[in-house]
Amino acid sequence: MIKKLLLVVAVLSLLIPAMACTTEAPSSEPIKIGCLLDTTGDLGPMGGRILNGARLAAEEINAEGGVLGKQVVLVEEDGKTDPGAGFDRVKKMVEIDGVEVITGPMITGASLLAIPYAKEHQIPLISPSATGIQLSHEDGTEWFFRTCLRDDAQGMVLGDIILEQGYTKLATIVLDNTYGKGLEDAVTDQLEKKGWSGEHVVSIHFDQSRKDYRSELQKIKDAGADVVVCVSYCDDGIIIFKQAMDLGLDEIAWMGCDGNYGSGLFKDAKAAEFMEKAFIGGTRTVGTGSQNEHFVSAYTERFGEAPEVYSDTMYDAVWAAAKAIQAAGTYDGEAIRVALTGLEFNGATGPIAFNEIGDRTAGAFEIWEVVEDPSTETGYKNAPIEVVTWSA
Amino acid sequence: MDVNWLQVLVNSAVTGSLYLIASAGLTLIYGLCKFPYFAYAEYIALGAFIGYFVSEVMGVSLSGAFVISFLVVGAIGFLCYRGIFQPLARRGATIIHLMVASVALGLILRHLIPVFGDIFPVLEWSWSPSYFTADWAAFNLGSVRITGLWAWTVIAAIGLSIALHIMLTKSKIGKAIRATSSNPNLALASGIDVQKVIWITWSLGAGLAAIAGIFRGAETQVWPNTGWEMILPVFAVVMLGGIGNFYGAITAAFIVGLAENIGVVALTALGLSTSYRIGIAFIILIITLIVKPQGLAMLFRRS
Numbered sequence: 001m002i003k004k005l006l007l008v009v010a011v012l013s014l015l016i017p018a019m020a021c022t023t024e025a026p027s028s029e030p031i032k033i034g035c036l037l038d039t040t041g042d043l044g045p046m047g048g049r050i051l052n053g054a055r056l057a058a059e060e061i062n063a064e065g066g067v068l069g070k071q072v073v074l075v076e077e078d079g080k081t082d083p084g085a086g087f088d089r090v091k092k093m094v095e096i097d098g099v100e101v102i103t104g105p106m107i108t109g110a111s112l113l114a115i116p117y118a119k120e121h122q123i124p125l126i127s128p129s130a131t132g133i134q135l136s137h138e139d140g141t142e143w144f145f146r147t148c149l150r151d152d153a154q155g156m157v158l159g160d161i162i163l164e165q166g167y168t169k170l171a172t173i174v175l176d177n178t179y180g181k182g183l184e185d186a187v188t189d190q191l192e193k194k195g196w197s198g199e200h201v202v203s204i205h206f207d208q209s210r211k212d213y214r215s216e217l218q219k220i221k222d223a224g225a226d227v228v229v230c231v232s233y234c235d236d237g238i239i240i241f242k243q244a245m246d247l248g249l250d251e252i253a254w255m256g257c258d259g260n261y262g263s264g265l266f267k268d269a270k271a272a273e274f275m276e277k278a279f280i281g282g283t284r285t286v287g288t289g290s291q292n293e294h295f296v297s298a299y300t301e302r303f304g305e306a307p308e309v310y311s312d313t314m315y316d317a318v319w320a321a322a323k324a325i326q327a328a329g330t331y332d333g334e335a336i337r338v339a340l341t342g343l344e345f346n347g348a349t350g351p352i353a354f355n356e357i358g359d360r361t362a363g364a365f366e367i368w369e370v371v372e373d374p375s376t377e378t379g380y381k382n383a384p385i386e387v388v389t390w391s392a
Numbered sequence: 393m394d395v396n397w398l399q400v401l402v403n404s405a406v407t408g409s410l411y412l413i414a415s416a417g418l419t420l421i422y423g424l425c426k427f428p429y430f431a432y433a434e435y436i437a438l439g440a441f442i443g444y445f446v447s448e449v450m451g452v453s454l455s456g457a458f459v460i461s462f463l464v465v466g467a468i469g470f471l472c473y474r475g476i477f478q479p480l481a482r483r484g485a486t487i488i489h490l491m492v493a494s495v496a497l498g499l500i501l502r503h504l505i506p507v508f509g510d511i512f513p514v515l516e517w518s519w520s521p522s523y524f525t526a527d528w529a530a531f532n533l534g535s536v537r538i539t540g541l542w543a544w545t546v547i548a549a550i551g552l553s554i555a556l557h558i559m560l561t562k563s564k565i566g567k568a569i570r571a572t573s574s575n576p577n578l579a580l581a582s583g584i585d586v587q588k589v590i591w592i593t594w595s596l597g598a599g600l601a602a603i604a605g606i607f608r609g610a611e612t613q614v615w616p617n618t619g620w621e622m623i624l625p626v627f628a629v630v631m632l633g634g635i636g637n638f639y640g641a642i643t644a645a646f647i648v649g650l651a652e653n654i655g656v657v658a659l660t661a662l663g664l665s666t667s668y669r670i671g672i673a674f675i676i677l678i679i680t681l682i683v684k685p686q687g688l689a690m691l692f693r694r695s
Contacts, residue, residue, distance in 0.1 A: 176665040176666075176667045202660060203660070203663065204660055204666060205664075205665035205666065205667070206666050206667065207665065207666065207667030207670070209621070210621070210666075210667065210669075210670065211612045211613060211621060212611070212612050214403055214406075214407075214611075215400075215403055215407075215652070215653045215656035215657070215666075215669075216656055216660070216666050218396070218399055218400070218403060218656075219395075219656065219657065219660050221396070221399075221537075222394050222395050222396045222399070223394060224394065235520075235521050235613065238521075238523065238613065239612050239613060242523075243611075243612075245530075246528070246530050246537070246539045246541075246542075247530075247537050248530060248532070248537055267521075267522075267523060268523035268525075268613075269523075269525055269527075270527065271523075
């Protein structure tokens with residue numbers, strides 16, 4: 001008797017979920033948007049803040065009624081700042097979760113691996129922060145969109161500052177990876193194009209894991225440079241700047257980029273002091289317009305801190321995905337890709353439109369400096385000097 | 393291309409001094425125990441972390457940090473030997489077993505540092521780097537730039553060399569260390585307490601690593617890989633100097649320091665990434681092993 005009862009219970013327990021499935025209306029199944037960010041690894045601190053941007057966008061989309069009459073859910077995956085791990089997550093989202101559009105990857109390396117796969121499976125990718133130029137030359141780049149601006153755009157702005165200020169002896173100290181070398185090339189290309197009469201006296205490609213750059217900085221000093229362009233991340237940047245202070249390199253002009261923007265650089269007092277004294281300007285992508293003001297206030301209210309670099313481009317990437325699905329009228333990768341190419345809307349980073357290879361047609365950079373501010377924990381903060389608009 | 397060679401020499405002296413302080417302990421341990429002790433890197437990192445805690449978090453002076461760090465890491469070094477390597481050696485572990493055990497111990501110690509930081513937040517130990525706040529004056533001597541920290545690194549290396557020289561040649565324990573290193577059985581037969589000699593050497597070696605860790609941490613940053621980052625050049629110094637030979641290590645430290653600094657000049661002149669400079673230590677290591685496995689030691693061997 002008890003055995004029979006158990007059997008009945010077992011059969012019922014199998015049936016109930018099946019019934020639940022059939023009673024659920026297909027139209028209420030949410031729309032999935034893949035979200036691949038590096039929330040651990042070298043870029044972990046940055047990735048967490050970027051994820052906030054994505055969540056904010058998804059909440060707003062759902063508050064406005066969702067997409068195609070359905071709610072939107074983010075399929076959040078961690079790429080671990082590792083190209084292989086990131087690519088693995090892309091496959092998981094496509095093959096197991098069945099997503100038809102992915103926002104991400106964050107890094108150029110993972111994007112390089114993911115583009116051919118995206119083409120094969122017809123899944124558009126929208127990266128908030130992979131700035132590498134070569135991604136535009138990959139086979140399948142029509143499947144790769146980005147809401148950030150490419151390294152060559154940032155290089156043009158940095159090159160223009162060097163020309164404007166009349167420096168004639170350029171030194172570069174850049175990360176030995178595609179980001180560092182790409183940005184360095186972009187700066188020198190721009191100078192060459194504009195007929196700069198100065199000389200590129202020394203070019204240093206450094207290893208971010210070595211954490212001791214005294215000899216490299218000595219080379220810059222010996223070369224007699226009058227301006228230094230430094231492309232670094234956070235922890236390596238701190239050591240470069242504090243050792244540069246030791247060598248007295250604060251007497252020449254330094255320029256930075258999006259990689260060494262942020263409060264993380266001021267953890268070391270000497271590095272912060274150096275940046276305050278020596279930096280004549282750095283660049284980072286920045287938003288403009290009313291939608292940007294809305295984003296900054298909504299983000300600050302929701303997460304209790306101001307957005308940092310690339311939270312806004314991620315917010316725009318999720319919005320772009322949602323708008324493209326809506327415009328396509330169907331949840332299908334190819335249709336979403338076509339809709340993305342014709343998309344135009346006002347995002348947190350200004351007017352957003354993609355060209356035929358998925359790059360932004362226009363955007364803006366902020367030129368920033370470092371100033372003392374006793375009200376902050378470290379005593380220093382980044383402050384804007386001016387905003388430069390850029391268009392292809 | 394303009395190169396301030398005098399500055400390159402000064403930089404080499406600073407690099408070499410740091411490597412000398414770091415490798416002095418390793419060469420003594422290596423000479424005595426005859427296996428490559430990889431967990432030595434973690435003594436450097438632990439030294440930096442303890443020094444950081446003492447001087448930055450507790451607010452004791454930097455000199456206090458050196459003393460406390462030397463003593464604490466010295467004690468850890470003793471415990472590592474007494475608790476792990478002595479029992480292993482007694483059970484007939486070969487050089488391979490001991491080496492693998494030391495790699496494992498190193499990994500465990502390195503990853504325990506942030507774990508301790510999680511358990512005791514007051515330590516402020518974590519994977520994200522910390523920085524010493526001590527402000528060192530920097531000044532120009534002619535065309536050469538020197539900072540207070542570099543000057544102290546060089547002074548510490550010279551002081552250490554003199555102190556170790558006196559200890560090894562004049563004191564009873566120093567003579568016992570040398571005797572045990574060159575022939576443990578004979579030393580034992582001559583009535584030397586070999587076990588005690590090994591204990592003292594392990595503590596002293598670990599303490600010296602801790603000092604190197606503070607210098608390295610103050611120059612760059614403090615994080616769990618602080619030691620691992622520099623273990624390769626340190627091993628290159630020990631091999632080139634001749635394992636267990638302190639005088640060889642002095643010469644070798646400055647050769648490796650010079651090679652690295654000239655290497656950076658050469659690499660940038662060739663338009664190559666300075667990432668390859670770590671390869672210079674590798675090349676020195678390989679050439680030494682092929683050409684003269686006994687290192688520079690023979691230059692200092694009394695006939």
